[in-house]
Amino acid sequence: MERIAIFPGSFDPITCGHEDIINRAVPLFDKIIVSIGRNEDKKNYFTIDQRLGFLKTVFAGNIKIEIDTYEGLTVDYCRKVGANYILRGLRTSADFEFERSIGQVNKKLYPEIETIFLLTHPEYTSLNSSVVRDILRHGGNVSQFIPEGLSLGLGF
Amino acid sequence: MERIAIFPGSFDPITCGHEDIINRAVPLFDKIIVSIGRNEDKKNYFTIDQRLGFLKTVFAGNIKIEIDTYEGLTVDYCRKVGANYILRGLRTSADFEFERSIGQVNKKLYPEIETIFLLTHPEYTSLNSSVVRDILRHGGNVSQFIPEGLSLGLGF
Amino acid sequence: MERIAIFPGSFDPITCGHEDIINRAVPLFDKIIVSIGRNEDKKNYFTIDQRLGFLKTVFAGNIKIEIDTYEGLTVDYCRKVGANYILRGLRTSADFEFERSIGQVNKKLYPEIETIFLLTHPEYTSLNSSVVRDILRHGGNVSQFIPEGLSLGLGF
Amino acid sequence: MERIAIFPGSFDPITCGHEDIINRAVPLFDKIIVSIGRNEDKKNYFTIDQRLGFLKTVFAGNIKIEIDTYEGLTVDYCRKVGANYILRGLRTSADFEFERSIGQVNKKLYPEIETIFLLTHPEYTSLNSSVVRDILRHGGNVSQFIPEGLSLGLGF
Amino acid sequence: MERIAIFPGSFDPITCGHEDIINRAVPLFDKIIVSIGRNEDKKNYFTIDQRLGFLKTVFAGNIKIEIDTYEGLTVDYCRKVGANYILRGLRTSADFEFERSIGQVNKKLYPEIETIFLLTHPEYTSLNSSVVRDILRHGGNVSQFIPEGLSLGLGF
Amino acid sequence: MERIAIFPGSFDPITCGHEDIINRAVPLFDKIIVSIGRNEDKKNYFTIDQRLGFLKTVFAGNIKIEIDTYEGLTVDYCRKVGANYILRGLRTSADFEFERSIGQVNKKLYPEIETIFLLTHPEYTSLNSSVVRDILRHGGNVSQFIPEGLSLGLGF
Numbered sequence: 001m002e003r004i005a006i007f008p009g010s011f012d013p014i015t016c017g018h019e020d021i022i023n024r025a026v027p028l029f030d031k032i033i034v035s036i037g038r039n040e041d042k043k044n045y046f047t048i049d050q051r052l053g054f055l056k057t058v059f060a061g062n063i064k065i066e067i068d069t070y071e072g073l074t075v076d077y078c079r080k081v082g083a084n085y086i087l088r089g090l091r092t093s094a095d096f097e098f099e100r101s102i103g104q105v106n107k108k109l110y111p112e113i114e115t116i117f118l119l120t121h122p123e124y125t126s127l128n129s130s131v132v133r134d135i136l137r138h139g140g141n142v143s144q145f146i147p148e149g150l151s152l153g154l155g156f
Numbered sequence: 157m158e159r160i161a162i163f164p165g166s167f168d169p170i171t172c173g174h175e176d177i178i179n180r181a182v183p184l185f186d187k188i189i190v191s192i193g194r195n196e197d198k199k200n201y202f203t204i205d206q207r208l209g210f211l212k213t214v215f216a217g218n219i220k221i222e223i224d225t226y227e228g229l230t231v232d233y234c235r236k237v238g239a240n241y242i243l244r245g246l247r248t249s250a251d252f253e254f255e256r257s258i259g260q261v262n263k264k265l266y267p268e269i270e271t272i273f274l275l276t277h278p279e280y281t282s283l284n285s286s287v288v289r290d291i292l293r294h295g296g297n298v299s300q301f302i303p304e305g306l307s308l309g310l311g312f
Numbered sequence: 313m314e315r316i317a318i319f320p321g322s323f324d325p326i327t328c329g330h331e332d333i334i335n336r337a338v339p340l341f342d343k344i345i346v347s348i349g350r351n352e353d354k355k356n357y358f359t360i361d362q363r364l365g366f367l368k369t370v371f372a373g374n375i376k377i378e379i380d381t382y383e384g385l386t387v388d389y390c391r392k393v394g395a396n397y398i399l400r401g402l403r404t405s406a407d408f409e410f411e412r413s414i415g416q417v418n419k420k421l422y423p424e425i426e427t428i429f430l431l432t433h434p435e436y437t438s439l440n441s442s443v444v445r446d447i448l449r450h451g452g453n454v455s456q457f458i459p460e461g462l463s464l465g466l467g468f
Numbered sequence: 469m470e471r472i473a474i475f476p477g478s479f480d481p482i483t484c485g486h487e488d489i490i491n492r493a494v495p496l497f498d499k500i501i502v503s504i505g506r507n508e509d510k511k512n513y514f515t516i517d518q519r520l521g522f523l524k525t526v527f528a529g530n531i532k533i534e535i536d537t538y539e540g541l542t543v544d545y546c547r548k549v550g551a552n553y554i555l556r557g558l559r560t561s562a563d564f565e566f567e568r569s570i571g572q573v574n575k576k577l578y579p580e581i582e583t584i585f586l587l588t589h590p591e592y593t594s595l596n597s598s599v600v601r602d603i604l605r606h607g608g609n610v611s612q613f614i615p616e617g618l619s620l621g622l623g624f
Numbered sequence: 625m626e627r628i629a630i631f632p633g634s635f636d637p638i639t640c641g642h643e644d645i646i647n648r649a650v651p652l653f654d655k656i657i658v659s660i661g662r663n664e665d666k667k668n669y670f671t672i673d674q675r676l677g678f679l680k681t682v683f684a685g686n687i688k689i690e691i692d693t694y695e696g697l698t699v700d701y702c703r704k705v706g707a708n709y710i711l712r713g714l715r716t717s718a719d720f721e722f723e724r725s726i727g728q729v730n731k732k733l734y735p736e737i738e739t740i741f742l743l744t745h746p747e748y749t750s751l752n753s754s755v756v757r758d759i760l761r762h763g764g765n766v767s768q769f770i771p772e773g774l775s776l777g778l779g780f
Numbered sequence: 781m782e783r784i785a786i787f788p789g790s791f792d793p794i795t796c797g798h799e800d801i802i803n804r805a806v807p808l809f810d811k812i813i814v815s816i817g818r819n820e821d822k823k824n825y826f827t828i829d830q831r832l833g834f835l836k837t838v839f840a841g842n843i844k845i846e847i848d849t850y851e852g853l854t855v856d857y858c859r860k861v862g863a864n865y866i867l868r869g870l871r872t873s874a875d876f877e878f879e880r881s882i883g884q885v886n887k888k889l890y891p892e893i894e895t896i897f898l899l900t901h902p903e904y905t906s907l908n909s910s911v912v913r914d915i916l917r918h919g920g921n922v923s924q925f926i927p928e929g930l931s932l933g934l935g936f
Contacts, residue, residue: 024738028740093565115742117743125569159339183396193582241636256402271431278746383763558876571897583898724906725905732924
């Protein structure tokens with residue numbers, strides 16, 4: 001049986017932390033689908049097309065990684081694309097308690113799914129998309145927080 | 157002196173976790189008032205009348221449990237109804253830190269009040285009303301997360 | 313049915329924190345048994361007789377409080393003395409995770425038991441018996457950490 | 469080299485907790501700039517002028533404390549005013565994880581900055597501006613939570 | 625490249641929690657080596673031979689699972705047996721902080737290793753070998769905490 | 781008034797994490813006394829003379845840093861040497877809860893003392909002396925975990 005994982009998120013924008021977890025997980029799976037959860041209620045900093053573009057740029061050339069978007073429950077999307085694993089990174093104990101809750105509910109909704117966690121690299125523990133957006137809003141330089149070579153189209 | 161507790165909350169909607177804590181606390185108190193805090197600023201998923209209806213259905217027949225609503229500070233409501241205890245469930249350490257803060261402030265505002273905590277059943281650790289609403293929004297089935305026999309009037 | 317709680321511990325020695333939780337819980341129960349768990353493997357600072365003496369001194373005159381000792385599993389002791397509640401104080405989130413584990417295991421061993429938690433007074437959050445022993449070992453003054461009027465027989 | 473710290477915040481309104489940390493840190497620094505971060509996106513309870521007024525009242529007469537406001541990234545403001553330290557209080561482990569993330573990102577953006585933490589007094593562990601605003605909204609009395617002698621202009 | 629994981633531990637004794645994590649991880653790996661870390665300094669409840677016997681009984685018939693013991697650093701053992709993954713279960717946030725520390729140090733000592741975490745089933749959150757030993761010491765019944773059908777040779 | 785801090789610890793052995801905190805705190809204080817708490821009850825890996833030697837080597841040439849040892853309560857030592865600050869690093873939320881307890885007790889025993897915390901560098905979050913000792917015991921290489929150029933006299 002193929003080992004297919006999804007890595008769900010908003011990726012608004014993708015950070016070095018996301019990139020690191022996904023690249024380190026590649027050998028473990030036959031395919032990783034990095035998929036943007038569309039959420040109409042949430043105001044995003046970057047449009048869905050911009051975020052898709054960032055992901056495609058960062059993972060171009062990696063044949064085991066696919067880029068996608070989805071709506072609705074994550075477990076329903078897993079069923080649809082045949083994924084049996086959800087991949088997540090863990091940074092802090094607050095992170096852990098949040099992810100544990102989501103992971104346990106997902107397993108109740110879809111018992112075949114398994115959430116697999118990797119540890120975030122220590123250097124990226126303090127990093128998330130919200131921090132990057134906050135710096136962007138104030139005109140700061142985020143180049144050390146986003147994947148190398150990625151241009152957010154904002155002059156960086 | 158009578159042991160009267162309130163169990164305050166939004167109950168939007170009531171979950172198995174709420175139901176379990178309240179039922180297990182019944183022998184400890186002479187009366188438990190399950191009371192919905194009305195908060196004009198907060199947008200709710202279910203109306204106050206729907207939520208009241210759910211509570212009345214779930215606890216029908218239990219003569220030690222009353223259903224009510226209140227506005228304003230919880231401690232002022234306790235004074236008004238003669239409650240000397242606030243009942244709460246604890247699921248996670250994030251929960252605990254949140255509840256400790258509220259409990260300590262309540263005690264400063266009303267030194268006679270005592271907050272009493274029970275442990276949430278392990279099976280319900282990941283469960284809260286927000287999880288239930290999120291699944292409802294995406295058309296998922298929440299029957300395993302809400303009290304047995306309760307219909308949310310949404311086809312479940 | 314009578315509401316009987318045990319408050320188990322080593323009480324080596326009793327601190328202001330223990331005293332505060334027990335006194336605040338008195339109105340909630342018909343009887344509270346403050347009971348020292350005898351543990352041969354653990355080296356204690358005060359003898360069992362000294363610790364019993366401290367407890368008897370502190371709670372003398374309170375007819376709802378009994379002092380006792382026990383060996384073996386706490387839940388077996390609860391069954392023996394007819395207690396349906398275990399009373400505990402919560403200070404920190406580390407405390408909470410420790411107590412949750414014990415509480416859940418106790419409930420699996422004896423489903424009729426309910427662990428009831430009260431919040432430690434903020435002033436006593438940093439206090440425990442180990443802190444008191446550590447200060448005693450170094451010749452410090454612990455009078456502000458132990459019940460008023462209690463003499464540990466050490467010149468304080 | 470002068471030791472200049474900023475204590476950034478919303479101060480909506482200042483609490484006893486803020487006041488206590490700042491006063492205890494005065495001997496450590498040559499100057500402390502208590503500075504309100506202006507954030508257009510955030511709806512505040514008190515206007516910027518009211519909040520400035522509260523700060524000036526509370527710290528009047530302390531020649532080592534300056535009151536100011538700023539916009540943009542905190543580290544850019546530190547550079548501008550020549551501050552090499554950011555002063556913060558720590559109350560809970562949730563606090564700590566939040567502050568650690570901000571402190572680590574600030575150090576990546578401005579390696580010369582050092583965040584210095586003091587422990588909040590136990591009595592103020594549960595206290596923050598949001599608690600005070602919540603009590604105010606419900607017509608409660610906040611006098612025990614704000615600096616002595618401060619009038620919020622609301623009848624307290 | 626083969627995906628080989630080790631699941632290191634004392635297994636003194638194996639619990640339902642260990643068994644559950646290992647069985648759920650089987651589809652993810654080509655081989656899982658469940659290996660007892662020999663530690664001369666630590667006093668164990670069961671002998672190494674007893675613990676090996678328990679593991680062999682529980683995983684008999686699963687051709688993807690091997691049972692072994694090792695001495696020295698876990699990463700040195702991984703190198704020796706060609707394992708590129710360390711498998712661990714996560715129960716609580718205290719667990720997480722402990723495992724994160726070990727996982728980060730292991731990665732510094734052996735950058736090719738990846739620690740993979742699964743969530744413990746909610747029912748087993750409070751369970752660990754130390755709890756089982758404690759119940760055994762007091763003559764309690766541990767059958768609900770250890771793998772079904774396992775006899776600890778103690779009358780259970 | 782002079783700003784004198786002590787940095788107390790076992791330093792068994794000193795790690796990169798200790799060195800980093802102390803060096804970053806030097807500009808904040810007029811003097812930092814790095815002092816080894818002698819504890820007869822605790823079995824150490826390195827002798828007190830070896831540990832003193834390591835500290836002297838690492839901080840040689842820094843005229844603001846003194847090396848010392850002490851017995852008894854830390855606050856009594858502070859009084860003796862005229863220190864008004866205790867310096868500590870914070871790595872994790874478990875760390876924080878432990879340090880908060882010690883800091884609050886110290887302040888109750890000696891109200892003039894202030895504990896000052898700095899954030900550990902992310903790279904050293906998982907590092908402590910116990911990790912270093914564990915690697916040494918198993919014959920591993922600890923050079924990346926201890927101050928550059930320090931020889932532990934063990935062939936590294």
